[in-house]
Amino acid sequence: MKSIRSSIRLKLTVATMIPLVAAITLFWIIGSTLITTRIFAQAQNKVKTDLNAAHELLVAEQTRTEDIIRLTGLSPELADSVENSSLAAIAVQLNGVLRNERLAFLTVVDRFGMVIYRAANPGLKGDSLATAQLVAKALDGVAYSGVSVIAASEAGKENPLLPGLMQVPIKETPHARTYAKKVEDRGMFLVAASPLKSAAGKTVGAVYGGTLLNNDNSLPDRISRVVFDRGEGGSGNATIFLDDVRIATTVIDQSGTRAIGTRMSEEVFGEVIRGEKWTGRAFVFNAWHLSAYEPVRDITGSIVGALYAGTPEQPLLEVRWRIQLIFTGVIMFVTLLGVFVSAWISSRLSSPIKALEEGARRIASGASLPDIQVDTNDEIASLANEFNAMKKRLQEREAEILTLNRTLEHKVVERTTQLEEQGARLLEAQAELARSERLAGLGMLSAGVAHEINNPLAIIRGNAELLQLASPADSENGDEVLAIMRQVARIERIIRNLLVFSRGTEKRITRLSLGGLLDEILDQIHHQVQMDHYLVFREYLSVPVTLEGDEDQLRQVFTNLIVNGLQAMDRGGALTVGVAVDDPADVCRVSIADTGPGIAAEQMDKLFTPFFTTKRGGTGLGLAVSYGIVRDHGGDIFAESSAGNGAVFTVLLPLRQEGTGEL
Numbered sequence: 001m002k003s004i005r006s007s008i009r010l011k012l013t014v015a016t017m018i019p020l021v022a023a024i025t026l027f028w029i030i031g032s033t034l035i036t037t038r039i040f041a042q043a044q045n046k047v048k049t050d051l052n053a054a055h056e057l058l059v060a061e062q063t064r065t066e067d068i069i070r071l072t073g074l075s076p077e078l079a080d081s082v083e084n085s086s087l088a089a090i091a092v093q094l095n096g097v098l099r100n101e102r103l104a105f106l107t108v109v110d111r112f113g114m115v116i117y118r119a120a121n122p123g124l125k126g127d128s129l130a131t132a133q134l135v136a137k138a139l140d141g142v143a144y145s146g147v148s149v150i151a152a153s154e155a156g157k158e159n160p161l162l163p164g165l166m167q168v169p170i171k172e173t174p175h176a177r178t179y180a181k182k183v184e185d186r187g188m189f190l191v192a193a194s195p196l197k198s199a200a201g202k203t204v205g206a207v208y209g210g211t212l213l214n215n216d217n218s219l220p221d222r223i224s225r226v227v228f229d230r231g232e233g234g235s236g237n238a239t240i241f242l243d244d245v246r247i248a249t250t251v252i253d254q255s256g257t258r259a260i261g262t263r264m265s266e267e268v269f270g271e272v273i274r275g276e277k278w279t280g281r282a283f284v285f286n287a288w289h290l291s292a293y294e295p296v297r298d299i300t301g302s303i304v305g306a307l308y309a310g311t312p313e314q315p316l317l318e319v320r321w322r323i324q325l326i327f328t329g330v331i332m333f334v335t336l337l338g339v340f341v342s343a344w345i346s347s348r349l350s351s352p353i354k355a356l357e358e359g360a361r362r363i364a365s366g367a368s369l370p371d372i373q374v375d376t377n378d379e380i381a382s383l384a385n386e387f388n389a390m391k392k393r394l395q396e397r398e399a400e401i402l403t404l405n406r407t408l409e410h411k412v413v414e415r416t417t418q419l420e421e422q423g424a425r426l427l428e429a430q431a432e433l434a435r436s437e438r439l440a441g442l443g444m445l446s447a448g449v450a451h452e453i454n455n456p457l458a459i460i461r462g463n464a465e466l467l468q469l470a471s472p473a474d475s476e477n478g479d480e481v482l483a484i485m486r487q488v489a490r491i492e493r494i495i496r497n498l499l500v501f502s503r504g505t506e507k508r509i510t511r512l513s514l515g516g517l518l519d520e521i522l523d524q525i526h527h528q529v530q531m532d533h534y535l536v537f538r539e540y541l542s543v544p545v546t547l548e549g550d551e552d553q554l555r556q557v558f559t560n561l562i563v564n565g566l567q568a569m570d571r572g573g574a575l576t577v578g579v580a581v582d583d584p585a586d587v588c589r590v591s592i593a594d595t596g597p598g599i600a601a602e603q604m605d606k607l608f609t610p611f612f613t614t615k616r617g618g619t620g621l622g623l624a625v626s627y628g629i630v631r632d633h634g635g636d637i638f639a640e641s642s643a644g645n646g647a648v649f650t651v652l653l654p655l656r657q658e659g660t661g662e663l
Contacts (some may be wrong), residue, residue, distance in 0.1 A: 051292035066145035073194030094119035103159035106209035120159035138193035138206035145192035219293035533572025568596035
C-alpha cells in the first residue's frame with residue numbers, strides 16, 4: 001500500500017500550529033486568571049485605602065465642628081456677657097454662629113452647668129447639663145469633641161425641630177438581621193464643647209453645640225467626590241450607619257432616591273459591633289460590593305455605628321468578561337495567523353525585494369521605517385545594506401531640519417513674549433503717567449482756588465466775628481451768625497485739604513507703634529460717630545508692629561478710612577481692623593473691613609479721584625488726600641468690594657522710610 005504523501009508546506013503548518021495553539025491556550029488560562037485576580041485584589045486594597053480617606057474626612061468634619069465651638073468659646077465678649085448674665089448680648093453672638101455655621105444646636109451654660117441660653121430653643125433654659133460628659137470636660141477647662149448618639153427627647157430640648165429631622169424610617173433589607181423597630185428616632189451628632197474664660201482666666205461657663213448626621217448626605221457626598229472622584233464617572237459609595245441603619249449615604253435605591261433607612265448585612269454587623277474592621281465582598285442593599293467597614297465610636301468609646309466605603313462588584317465582573325473576550329479574540333487571531341505561516345515561508349525568497357520596494361515607497365511618503373534585515377549573503381543583502389545606510393542619512397538630515405525649525409520657533413515665541421511684556425509695562429507706565437498728570441493739574445487748580453478763596457473768606461470771618469461781638473447774647477440774629485461761623489470753618493477745612501492735596505506737607509518721620517495708633521483712633525472715634533450699633537473687631541498680630549512715618553498724617557489716613565467704614569453702615573454692623581506683616585518684604589498691611597452695602601463696580605475706579613464722593617455734604621477729598629499721604633510714604637492703598645457684600649480698604653506701608661537711617 002502506498003503511503004499518503006504530504007507536502008512540506010502542510011507539515012510545517014501542522015508543526016507550527018500545534019505548539020502555538022497549545023501555548024496560547026495555556027497563556028489564556030493563566031493570564032486571564034492572574035489578571036482578574038490581580039484586578040480584584042487591587043480593587044479591594046483600594047477600598048481599604050478609600051475607607052481610610054473617608055475616616056479622615058469624618059475626622060475633618062468633627063474637627064471643623066470643634067473649631068467652631070472652640071473659636072466661639074474664645075470670644076471675650078461672650079465670656080463677659082455670660083459673666084454679666086447679659087442674655088441679649090449672648091443671643092446676638094450665638095444666633096449668628098448657629099445660622100452661619102449650620103449647626104443643629106448651640107447652647108451656653110454657666111460655670112455650674114446650668115443652661116443660660118439655647119440659640120435653637122431660646123424659650124427653654126435653667127436646666128442642668130453638668131452631668132453631660134462633654135460639658136463637664138469643658139467646665140474643667142478642656143475643649144472636647146466627638147460623636148454622640150442623642151435620644152429624641154434630649155435633642156428636642158436643644159432644638160424643637162431635631163426630633164423630626166432625626167427620624168429615619170427603617171426599610172426591609174435582604175441579608176440584614178431581624179429588627180423590631182420601624183423608625184430610628186435617635187440622632188447621631190458630631191458634638192463639641194469648649195470652656196468660656198474671663199479676662200482673668202477663670203472659667204465662667206461653656207459653649208456646647210453639634211451638627212446632625214441623620215438624613216444629611218453632604219458628608220457622604222463629599223467623601224464620594226474626594227475619594228471616588230464621582231465627578232469623573234467614579235462608581236464608589238460612602239455611608240454612615242447608626243447601629244446597622246443607614247442614616248446618610250450615597251447608595252441609590254430602585255426609585256432613584258437615597259437608600260436611607262436600609263440596613264447593613266448581618267454578617268458585617270456581627271464583625272463591626274465587636275470593634276473589628278471588615279473588608280471583603282459584602283451585600284450592600286441590593287447588590288454585591290467590594291466593601292470596607294470600620295466601627296464609629298462615641299465620646300465614651302462605645303460602638304454606635306459604622307463608616308462604609310465600597311464599590312460595586314458588577315463593573316469588575318464586566319472587566320473580567322472583557323479580558324476573557326480579548327484573550328479569546330487573540331487566540332483566534334493568532335491561530336488564523338499561523339495558518340498563513342507556511343505561505344510566508346514559501347515566499348521567503350521574494351520577501352527581501354518586496355521589503356525594499358515597500359521601504360522605498362514609505363520613505364518617499366515620509367513614514368518611518370526600521371532597518372531591513374536580510375539573512376542571505378548575496379547581492380540582495382548588499383542592496384539592503386546600502387538601502388539602510390541611505391535611510392539613516394535621510395533620517396539624520398530630517399532630524400537636523402526639525403531641530404533648526406524648533407530652534408526658530410522657540411526664538412519667535414521668546415521674542416513675542418518679550419514684546420508682550422514690554423507692551424504691558426508701557427501701558428502701565430502710560431496709565432500711571434496720565435494719572436500723575438491729571439492729579440498734578442488738579443493739584444495746581446486746587447492750590448489756585450484755595451488761594452483765591454482764602455482772601456474773601458478771611459474778610460467774611462472777620463466781619464462775622466465783629467457781628468458776633470456786636471450782637472447781644474439774646475439777639476435774634478445769633479443763630480444765623482453761628483451758622484455763618486460754622487460754614488466758614490467748614491470752608492477752611494476744605495481749603496486745608498485742598499492745600500494738602502496740591503502741595504503735600506513735609507513729613508515728620510518718627511518711629512511709632514501701629515497697633516497703638518489704631519487703638520487711639522478707635523478709642524476716640526465715638527466723638528465723631530455714635531457707636532451704639534457697631535461692633536469693632538481688632539485683629540492685630542501678637543507681636544507689636546513698629547514702623548517709621550509721620551504719625552499725624554497716618555492718623556489722618558486711618559481716621560478717614562475708619563469713619564468712612566462706620567458711616568457706610570448706616571444701620572449698624574461690624575468693623576474689622578486688621579494688622580499683618582508681609583515677610584520678607586518688610587511691608588505692613590492694615591485692612592479696614594465693613595459689612596455695609598459695598599461699592600458699585602462703576603465707582604471703584606473713581607474712589608481716589610479728588611472731589612468724587614457719594615456722601616451728602618462730603619467734599620470728595622478724604623480718600624484723595626489719604627492716597628497722596630500713603631504714596632508719599634512709599635506705600636499703596638486699594639479697595640476691594642462688591643455691591644451688597646461690604647468693602648475692604650487695605651493700606652500697605654514700608655516698615656522703614658528710605659534715607660531715615662536709625663531713628
